[in-house]
Amino acid sequence: MTEALQTLLASAMASDIFAGGLALGTIGVTVALGRTAVGVIGRLLSRRLWAQLALDNRSTAYRHLSLWMEANGVLAHVRQVRLTDTRWNAGTSGYAPAPGKHWFIVQGHLARLTRSINEKARVGGSHEQRPMETLEVGLLFGSIATLTGWIDEGARIAALRDRTGPMLHILRESY
Numbered sequence: 001m002t003e004a005l006q007t008l009l010a011s012a013m014a015s016d017i018f019a020g021g022l023a024l025g026t027i028g029v030t031v032a033l034g035r036t037a038v039g040v041i042g043r044l045l046s047r048r049l050w051a052q053l054a055l056d057n058r059s060t061a062y063r064h065l066s067l068w069m070e071a072n073g074v075l076a077h078v079r080q081v082r083l084t085d086t087r088w089n090a091g092t093s094g095y096a097p098a099p100g101k102h103w104f105i106v107q108g109h110l111a112r113l114t115r116s117i118n119e120k121a122r123v124g125g126s127h128e129q130r131p132m133e134t135l136e137v138g139l140l141f142g143s144i145a146t147l148t149g150w151i152d153e154g155a156r157i158a159a160l161r162d163r164t165g166p167m168l169h170i171l172r173e174s175y
Contacts, residue, residue, distance in 0.1 A: 050112075051142040057133040058123050064154030065135060066096060071157050074104045075113070110140040 012018045055062045069075050080098035102113045114136040121132035137147055 050138045050140055051144050051147060052136060052138040053144065053147040054134060054136045056123075056135075057130070060155075060158075061151045062133070062135060064151045064158055065137065066154070067157045067161070068150045068154035069113075071154075072106070074106045074111070075102060077104070078102050107146070109142050109146075111142075112136075112138040112140075114138075 013022075055065060057063075075097055078097050080100065081095045082098045097113060097115050099115050099117050102115070104111050104113070116134045116136075118132040118134075122129040123132050124130050137150075139146060
């Protein structure tokens with residue numbers, strides 16, 4: 001049985017077409033395995049090198065991060081913007097980065113902002129619904145403490161912008 005297999009393999013290898021097909025198949029398998037290995041290693045490195053935080057617009061932290069980004073001008077060079085509803089992002093200019101990935105440098109670190117909008121998923125009360133928005137912020141060689149610090153700073157900015165002074169109530173005659 002093994003002699004017959006060896007004879008068949010020897011005669012097949014004598015054919016240029018079979019040998020070329022075998023060589024191309026081997027190259028294809030090697031490239032596919034290499035590509036898979038590079039993808040796995042890239043994902044592992046990404047998880048180790050990037051500090052990431054995801055927020056959606058149901059959270060007040062979403063607004064705080066938006067205020068921090070606007071106040072610090074980190075997205076001043078963004079070329080794709082979207083007009084947002086200022087009722088939900090009170091205190092901002094009303095413009096936000098368009099959906100997609102945006103890159104910027106802040107505090108000497110490379111940062112990535114990914115914004116996605118799901119028009120089908122709605123948040124808010126029954127009469128004030130808006131699309132679900134998600135922000136994912138990543139900081140290369142950064143820490144989660146830095147990202148939460150940005151949100152805390154945005155909360156301080158929101159507290160200053162939302163502060164109202166003393167109110168004066170005037171009683172009028174009822175008719």
